[in-house]
Amino acid sequence: MARKKGEPECCFDCVPCSEGKISNTTDSMECTSCPEDFWSSPQRDHCVPKKTDFLSYHEPLGICLTTTSLLGTFTCVVVLGIFIHHRSTPIVRANNSELSFQLLLSLKFCFLCSLLFIGRPRLWTCQLRHAAFGISFVLCVSCILVKTMVVLAVFRASKPGGESSLKWFGAVQQRGTVLVLTSVQAAICTVWLVSASPVPHKNTQYHSDKIVYECAVGSTVGFAVLLGYIGLLAFLSCLLAFLARNLPDSFNEAKLGIQHITNCKPSNGTAANGDASLAEELNCFFPRFKVKPEELVTALPPALNNNNYTLSVQENEVRRVLRAVNPKKAAGPDGVTGRFLKECAEQLSKVFTKIFNLSLSKSIIPPCLKSATIVPVPKSLSSEALTTTARSPSHQSL
Structure with missing residues (x-):
C-alpha cells in the first residue's frame, strides 16, 4: 500500500510489489524480497523457485553435439581397428604405425571429452572437462608435431653429411618426445586442479528469473596456461609444416619407406647412403626369404x-x-x-x-x-x- 498525496492519512492506494518481492499481508506497507533461488509470482503474493538453465541432452543443440561426438568416436574406433588389423602391411608400417595409433586414440578421447560439457554441471565434471580435453588434445598435437619432425629429419639425412640426424628420431626418441610433451600438460592440469579447481556455479546475472548453471574456471591463470601450452604446440606444428612445404618430391622418402616396410637395416646400424648402398642392402635382405x-x-x-x-x-x-x-x-x-x-x-x-x-x-x-x-x-x-x-x-x- 502507498499513501495518497494530498489526501488524509487514512487514504491509501494498492501498489503491486516490484519483481523479486512479494507482499502476502493485508494492508502491508512494505514488500519482502524473495530468497536467492526464488522469484516472485505474477501476483506478487508468494515466491516460486527460479527456472534452471543448462545445456541438456534433451535440447536440440545437446542432441546434435552428442550425435557428433559419438559419430566421431565411432569413426576413430573403426579406423583404429582397421589399422590394427592391417598393422603388418607395408602401408601401415611405413606410416609410423605407433604414432598413428596414438593419434587416433587421442582423437577418440577428444570426441568423448565433449560429452562432459553437456548436462548439469557437477564437481567432478567441472574438474575433468578442461583437464581431460587439454591432455587429449596435447597428445594429438604432439603426435602431429613428432611426425612432422621425422619428415624434416629424413630430408636432412638425405643430404650429404646429415645421416647423423636420424639417430635422434628413432622409435624410442619419438615415443619419449610425445610422453614428455603430454606430461607437461598433465602437470599443468594437476597444479591447476590442486590450487584452484573449477567448481559448479549458479549464475543469476544473465537472467533475474532464471538460474544458469555453469562451471567457474577457478584459477584464470591456470586455465590460461593450459590453453597457452596448446597454442604453443599448435604453433610449432604449423611452423614445421610451413618449413616442410617446399620439400622436393624425390627427397629419398622412398628409402625410409623401404626400411620401414622391410626393416632393412645395414649391419652397422646406419642408414644406407646412396642408391648403390641401398641396393646392396636390399640384395642382402631379400635372400633371407626362402621359398621351397x-x-x-x-x-x-x-x-x-x-x-x-x-x-x-x-x-x-x-x-x-x-x-x-x-x-x-x-x-x-x-x-x-x-x-x-x-x-x-x-x-x-x-x-x-x-x-x-x-x-x-x-x-x-x-x-x-x-x-x-x-x-x-x-x-x-x-x-x-x-x-x-x-x-x-x-x-x-x-
Missing part, C-alpha cells in the same frame, strides 16, 4: 592349355585404345608421338592388331617395345642437384 620349390609351384595359377584357349585382341579394341591416347605425351625411342597415334587410329588399328596377335601367338615381345629412354632431369643447375634431387623419367614407346 613345391610351395612356389602350388602358389602359381594352373597353366593355360594352348589347345583350348587362345589369347587374342580385336581390331575395335585396338582402335578404341589408340583414340584414347593423350596427344601431348612425349614420344618414346621409336619417335612416334601420341598425336600421330590418335589421329591415325583408323589406319593403324589393323596393322597393330596383326602385330599384337602375332606376338601373343608366338609368345615373343618385339625388342622395340621393351626399350625405354631415360633422361635425368635436375630440379636446379647446381652440381649437388645433379646427384641428389635429379629425377629420371623413362619414356617407352606409346
